[in-house]
Amino acid sequence: MNVAVCADVGSTYTKVAVVDLADGALVAAAAAPTTVTTDVLHGLDAAVAAATAGLRVRDAPWYVCSSAGGGLRLAVLGYEQLVTAQAGRRVGLSAGANVVHVAAGRLGAADLTALRAARPDVVLLVGGTDGGDADTLTHNATRLARARWRVPVVLAGNGDVRDELAGLLAGAGVPVTVAGNVLPRIGVLAPASARAAIREVFLRHVIGGKRLSRGGRFAGLVRAATPDAVLTGVEVLADRVGGDLAVVDVGGATTDVYSVLTPDERATGPGREVAGTLWRARTVEGDLGMRWSAPGVVRAAAEERLLAPGEEPELVRAAAVRAAQPGFLPADDGQRAAERRIAALAATVALRRHARGGGTGERGGRDLRDVRLLVGSGGVLRHAPAGDAAQVLTAVLTDHAGGWALPRAARAVVDARYVLAAGGLLAAEHPAAAAAVLARNLDD
Numbered sequence: 021m022n023v024a025v026c027a028d029v030g031s032t033y034t035k036v037a038v039v040d041l042a043d044g045a046l047v048a049a050a051a052a053p054t055t056v057t058t059d060v061l062h063g064l065d066a067a068v069a070a071a072t073a074g075l076r077v078r079d080a081p082w083y084v085c086s087s088a089g090g091g092l093r094l095a096v097l098g099y100e101q102l103v104t105a106q107a108g109r110r111v112g113l114s115a116g117a118n119v120v121h122v123a124a125g126r127l128g129a130a131d132l133t134a135l136r137a138a139r140p141d142v143v144l145l146v147g148g149t150d151g152g153d154a155d156t157l158t159h160n161a162t163r164l165a166r167a168r169w170r171v172p173v174v175l176a177g178n179g180d181v182r183d184e185l186a187g188l189l190a191g192a193g194v195p196v197t198v199a200g201n202v203l204p205r206i207g208v209l210a211p212a213s214a215r216a217a218i219r220e221v222f223l224r225h226v227i228g229g230k231r232l233s234r235g236g237r238f239a240g241l242v243r244a245a246t247p248d249a250v251l252t253g254v255e256v257l258a259d260r261v262g263g264d265l266a267v268v269d270v271g272g273a274t275t276d277v278y279s280v281l282t283p284d285e286r287a288t289g290p291g292r293e294v295a296g297t298l299w300r301a302r303t304v305e306g307d308l309g310m311r312w313s314a315p316g317v318v319r320a321a322a323e324e325r326l327l328a329p330g331e332e333p334e335l336v337r338a339a340a341v342r343a344a345q346p347g348f349l350p351a352d353d354g355q356r357a358a359e360r361r362i363a364a365l366a367a368t369v370a371l372r373r374h375a376r377g378g379g380t381g382e383r384g385g386r387d388l389r390d391v392r393l394l395v396g397s398g399g400v401l402r403h404a405p406a407g408d409a410a411q412v413l414t415a416v417l418t419d420h421a422g423g424w425a426l427p428r429a430a431r432a433v434v435d436a437r438y439v440l441a442a443g444g445l446l447a448a449e450h451p452a453a454a455a456a457v458l459a460r461n462l463d464d
Contacts, residue, residue, distance in 0.1 A: 023047055023077050024450065025068055026442035028246050029086040030054055032272055032346070033399070034063045036071040037442040037457075038080075044456020048075060049437055056088050060232045064241075083445035084238075087246035089230035092222050095121035095140035099147035099156045104177070107203040108146040111176075111211040113302045115218040116248030117142070126156055127163040141226045142218060143171055148178030150204045161185040165192035172221045176202045176214040197221050219244055243445060247276060251302050253444030254278045254395075256451070257458045258300075263392040266374075266427075267440065268367045268416065270398035272311035272346060275366045277374040278302045279386055301386065303374045308366040310359070310400050311346040314339035321365040324372065324422070335361065360408045363400045364415040371416050375424035391427035395462060397435040409434045437461050 027036045034054045038047040050070035055063035064084070072080075094117035098105025101124040112119045121138035123131055135143070145164070147157035157177040164173065165188050175186055176199040189196040197220060200213030228239045243249075250269070258265050258280035267278040280300045307316030318335045321327050327335070338358035342348050350356045377385035394413060401409045413432035420426065439461045446454040 021047075021076055021080075023075070023080050024446060024453070025072065025077065025080050025082045026445045027064060027068065027082065027084045028249070028438070028441040029060055029064055029084060029088045029242075030246065031056070031088055031090070034060070034067045035438045035441070036067040037437065037439060038071050038075065038077065039442055039446065039453060039457050041446075041450050041453045044453045044458075044460055046437055046439060046442075046457055046461060048072065054088055056232060059234055060086075060088050061238050064238070082241055083243055083442075084241040085244045085246045085249040085441055085445055086227065086232075086242050089232050090118070091247070092117045092218070092226055092245045093120045093139060093141045094118065094144060094218070095135055095138055095142070096123070096144045096146065097127065097135075097160050098122070098124045099153060099177075100124055103206075104146045104148065104203050107209055108144045108176070108214075110209065110301065111202045111214045112144055112218065113304065114211050114248075114251060114300065115215040116222075116245035116251065116302075117218060118304060118306075126159045132163065132167055140171055141229070142221050143169075143173045144202075144214065144218065145173050145175050146177045146202050146214075148181075148201075149206060150179040150201050152178060154178045154181045157181060158185060161189055165189050165194060168192070169194050171195075172197065172225045174199055174214060174217045174221060176200060176217065179204070195221075195225065215248075219248055222248075246441060247302060247304075249441045249444035250276075250397075251278055251300065251444065252447050253440035253442070253454070253458060254280055255300055256443050256447050256454050257393075257395075257440070257462060260455050260459050261393050264388065264390040265393040265395065266371070266388055266391045266430075267395040267397060267435075268370055268413075270363050270366050270370075270396070270400050270412075271309055272399075273306070273309040273313050275305045275308040275370040275398075276302060277305075277370050279374065279388060279391070281386065281388075282390070301374075303370070305366075305370045305373060308370055310362060310366065310398070311342045311348065314342040314362055317362050317366045317369070320369045324369055326365055326368060334358070338362065356408070359400060360404070360411060363398075363404075364412045367396070367412055367416050368419050368422070372419065372422040372424055375422075385424060387425065389425045389428050391430045393462075394427065394430045394432045395435055395440070396432065397438075397440060401434050402436050402438065406434075409436075433462050435462060 052067035096108040105124040172195040199217035443458040
């Protein structure tokens with residue numbers, strides 16, 4: 021049997037999908053709790069064993085992504101807050117990072133202290149268009165070198181001084197990886213090179229540094245941060261659909277939104293973004309989640325005026341229970357109704373923010389009117405009855421008061437078999453199988 025084992029080692033659960041490489045069929049799937057407190061390989065091996073029981077897949081290749089241990093924490097240092105720093109932030113999100121710190125301008129002593137306090141796994145150092153200002157980028161690289169900085173740096177700024185500054189950083193013992201400029205010209209955002217470099221640093225430095233497993237086997241298996249793999253899967257699916265699409269992934273701690281838009285005249289028109297438009301984008305809402313961040317959902321929903329009169333007190337109590345007991349499972353109709361309502365509010369607020377541009381930093385927001393397919397993901401949707409999941413996505417698609425233009429003709433589906441990550445993991449080496457597994461499960 022010519023199959024691949026695709027696994028996502030999440031913060032709570034490890035999910036496994038076995039995919040037939042010949043036709044993209046999903047052969048089997050299973051999940052097991054992520055054993056982050058001992059060794060993540062225990063949970064990974066258990067999930068793979070459950071998924072492959074009875075199958076002859078002894079020599080099947082493994083494709084693994086991970087967000088265990090908090091995933092990838094990224095800091096961005098740029099030249100101007102609204103230009104290169106914002107461009108760097110967008111690229112970091114697209115690379116699957118949790119952007120924990122963004123700074124602009126020349127690093128001073130207080131700025132360096134704040135950077136250390138953010139505890140990034142990687143620093144994305146950007147600044148200046150190619151041939152433009154080089155002083156700020158040079159100052160910040162020099163400051164990191166003199167500070168004996170030891171956190172890996174991805175240098176993706178002004179190409180005129182990039183090699184010189186890479187030598188400076190490397191000579192001072194700073195782990196540095198060079199990438200193409202994220203903003204080579206005003207209004208032109210070029211994420212691919214930096215995204216690849218961030219992925220390389222994540223695999224080379226961060227996975228092992230998280231101490232999630234003893235020995236080097238786990239680090240050798242992981243190929244991407246989970247959000248990076250999912251965004252790649254979303255991109256493959258968008259190519260298959262042939263139009264705009266969006267994904268809302270409601271997790272226990274965050275709600276992530278991905279969107280792929282078709283480039284058009286907006287990229288070059290008079291209202292274009294000076295920091296460029298990222299046509300394939302991701303945002304992370306750290307205050308919106310089904311367990312740890314459930315109280316944040318209720319607060320945000322109240323601020324957005326999404327709650328019915330008298331609804332808030334009961335939702336506050338339900339959210340507090342979930343935040344205090346991350347393993348909570350609804351046991352009766354009332355608890356299931358609260359679960360469904362919190363999920364709908366998290367998804368709705370997250371899509372509002374994404375579309376308005378607050379999470380992406382795009383001043384004009386993201387135009388989702390032409391989205392043809394809305395994909396819901398996350399355990400709360402995968403494990404819910406089909407009718408409950410449909411209600412959550414319907415709430416998003418009928419949110420007429422959110423200050424954003426709704427998709428005009430979107431179809432809603434749920435990634436019930438968790439194939440977005442699998443498709444993203446397979447895309448580079450098995451593009452046909454990647455497209456087929458996504459089409460079979462999300463676009464039939």
